[in-house]
Amino acid sequence: MPGDHRRIRGPEESQPPQLYAANEDEPPAARDPTRLRPVYARAGLLSQAKGSAYLEAGGTKVLCAVSGPRQAEGGERGGGPAGAGGEAPAALRGRLLCDFRRAPFSGPRRRAPQGSGEERELGLALQEALEPAVRLGRYPRAQLEVSALLLEDGGSALAAALTAAALALADAGVEMYDLVVGCGLSLAPGPSPTWLLDPTRLEEEHSAAGLTVALMPVLNQVAGLLGSGEGGQTESWTDAVRLGLEGCQRLYPVLQQCLVRAARRRAAVAPS
Amino acid sequence: MFTFPGSISTADGSALVKLGNTTVICGIKAEFAAPPLDAPDRGYVVPNVDLPPLCSSRFRTGPPGEEAQVTSQFIADVLENSQIIKKEDLCISPGKLAWVLYCDLICLDYDGNILDACTFALLAALKNVQLPEVTINEETALAEVNSKKKSYLNVRKNPVATSFAVFDDTLLIVDPTGEEEHLSTGTLTIVMDEEGKLCCLHKPGGSGLTGSKLQDCMSRAVSRHKEVNKLLDEVIQSMKHK
Numbered sequence: 001m002p003g004d005h006r007r008i009r010g011p012e013e014s015q016p017p018q019l020y021a022a023n024e025d026e027p028p029a030a031r032d033p034t035r036l037r038p039v040y041a042r043a044g045l046l047s048q049a050k051g052s053a054y055l056e057a058g059g060t061k062v063l064c065a066v067s068g069p070r071q072a073e074g075g076e077r078g079g080g081p082a083g084a085g086g087e088a089p090a091a092l093r094g095r096l097l098c099d100f101r102r103a104p105f106s107g108p109r110r111r112a113p114q115g116s117g118e119e120r121e122l123g124l125a126l127q128e129a130l131e132p133a134v135r136l137g138r139y140p141r142a143q144l145e146v147s148a149l150l151l152e153d154g155g156s157a158l159a160a161a162l163t164a165a166a167l168a169l170a171d172a173g174v175e176m177y178d179l180v181v182g183c184g185l186s187l188a189p190g191p192s193p194t195w196l197l198d199p200t201r202l203e204e205e206h207s208a209a210g211l212t213v214a215l216m217p218v219l220n221q222v223a224g225l226l227g228s229g230e231g232g233q234t235e236s237w238t239d240a241v242r243l244g245l246e247g248c249q250r251l252y253p254v255l256q257q258c259l260v261r262a263a264r265r266r267a268a269v270a271p272s
Numbered sequence: 273m274f275t276f277p278g279s280i281s282t283a284d285g286s287a288l289v290k291l292g293n294t295t296v297i298c299g300i301k302a303e304f305a306a307p308p309l310d311a312p313d314r315g316y317v318v319p320n321v322d323l324p325p326l327c328s329s330r331f332r333t334g335p336p337g338e339e340a341q342v343t344s345q346f347i348a349d350v351l352e353n354s355q356i357i358k359k360e361d362l363c364i365s366p367g368k369l370a371w372v373l374y375c376d377l378i379c380l381d382y383d384g385n386i387l388d389a390c391t392f393a394l395l396a397a398l399k400n401v402q403l404p405e406v407t408i409n410e411e412t413a414l415a416e417v418n419s420k421k422k423s424y425l426n427v428r429k430n431p432v433a434t435s436f437a438v439f440d441d442t443l444l445i446v447d448p449t450g451e452e453e454h455l456s457t458g459t460l461t462i463v464m465d466e467e468g469k470l471c472c473l474h475k476p477g478g479s480g481l482t483g484s485k486l487q488d489c490m491s492r493a494v495s496r497h498k499e500v501n502k503l504l505d506e507v508i509q510s511m512k513h514k
Binding site (some may be wrong): 013017049061115152 | 280318322381415
């Protein structure tokens with residue numbers, strides 16, 4: 001960046017070699033639309049963060065860390081009637097600050113290290129999806145910081161980040177009503193458009209529309225929904241949401257196992 | 273110490289290094305650019321160290337802080353002084369086209385000794401980089417990239433950094449953890465290459481050090497270089513056999 005004196009300067013502009021490569025753009029192969037890629041999840045791997053989780057699904061690798069609760073910035077806010085269960089009044093509830101960032105080497109084209117508008121939008125989507133699950137009333141005047149880092153984008157990045165963030169919050173011991181599980185979908189164009197569950201990056205690039213669903217599996221409530229594109233009729237979108245919710249339910253046992261293992265590891269390390 | 277090269281498939285070269293708890297990942301992306309006007313037969317290597325809030329609670333979101341800038345500059349100095357790769361090797365067509373290697377180092381877990389981990393991650397990632405073959409078409413004067421044929425970079429030197437924490441001018445600890453760094457009165461980093469030549473010495477203020485102590489540090493750095501180099505060779509060999 002020309003004006004950025006905080007980073008080492010490179011050339012003014014550069015182009016990726018893919019622009020000059022012989023065009024080998026093959027459309028993605030057909031596959032079972034309800035297949036979920038095998039997921040590897042591990043919680044409690046960073047030593048400096050209060051809670052952390054790493055999720056790998058196919059080519060998508062995302063790492064999430066939670067820190068806090070710490071004193072919220074911003075002035076005192078007024079009181080009000082206390083909520084049920086010993087929670088703070090609504091104006092004094094804790095806050096969740098979510099930060100989503102992509103590593104510069106995570107996609108086919110290098111991204112500049114400073115954030116773009118898309119990352120801010122995804123950070124906000126993360127916050128909106130995680131808030132219903134976290135008991136923020138138990139952390140008055142405090143803020144919890146969740147940072148998600150996408151190391152490699154292999155498709156359904158936001159869904160993976162949501163799941164990793166929920167695991168990290170659980171690992172940090174933050175009080176939650178339920179885990180949040182995310183699932184991505186994309187609409188394959190063509191004569192008979194079908195919604196594909198857990199798309200790869202190639203399928204996402206060739207898609208006509210995309211959707212990310214966040215579900216709280218035990219409560220069976222949708223925590224977040226973000227979609228865009230030309231999806232056709234409303235029925236098409238409802239089918240997609242239903243498919244996404246099924247995918248989330250199927251993913252839940254893996255995450256339970258991951259948290260149990262992390263708890264066992266922590267118990268083994270802690271002095272008795 | 274653990275190294276895992278080639279973990280990120282979207283990057284042209286990558287490596288994850290774990291030094292105790294400190295974890296650094298380096299990803300290298302190669303792009304085309306016009307060579308600099310004052311050196312038309314050279315390419316660019318642009319390092320960038322990122323210390324995100326996820327690695328430690330002392331860092332905030334936003335533009336790189338002081339520590340990140342100092343570490344970026346240190347890595348740039350090591351690249352320049354040790355001549356790991358010759359910038360002339362990155363030139364495709366003098367005056368017209370050259371490679372730019374964007375080396376992005378992200379710290380995932382900060383527990384002290386970030387300089388050693390970053391240098392090692394950069395070295396491992398550079399050894400892992402595969403660049404496609406590029407030819408300039410004479411008629412159209414455009415580059416043609418053949419992604420099927422890839423070749424490794426010519427890494428000429430292997431610089432290895434060794435950091436010490438100084439306590440009260442007398443006690444020296446190698447490879448300090450975060451807690452030790454916090455309590456120390458000064459730090460020292462020595463970068464050596466395989467011929468026992470000194471590439472870089474980084475001592476940002478802090479308490480003084482006698483000449484003899486400095487010599488001890490240098491000899492320790494030489495022996496550490498051998499250990500680290502052996503580990504890196506083993507890992508690269510095992511990767512190639514896959």
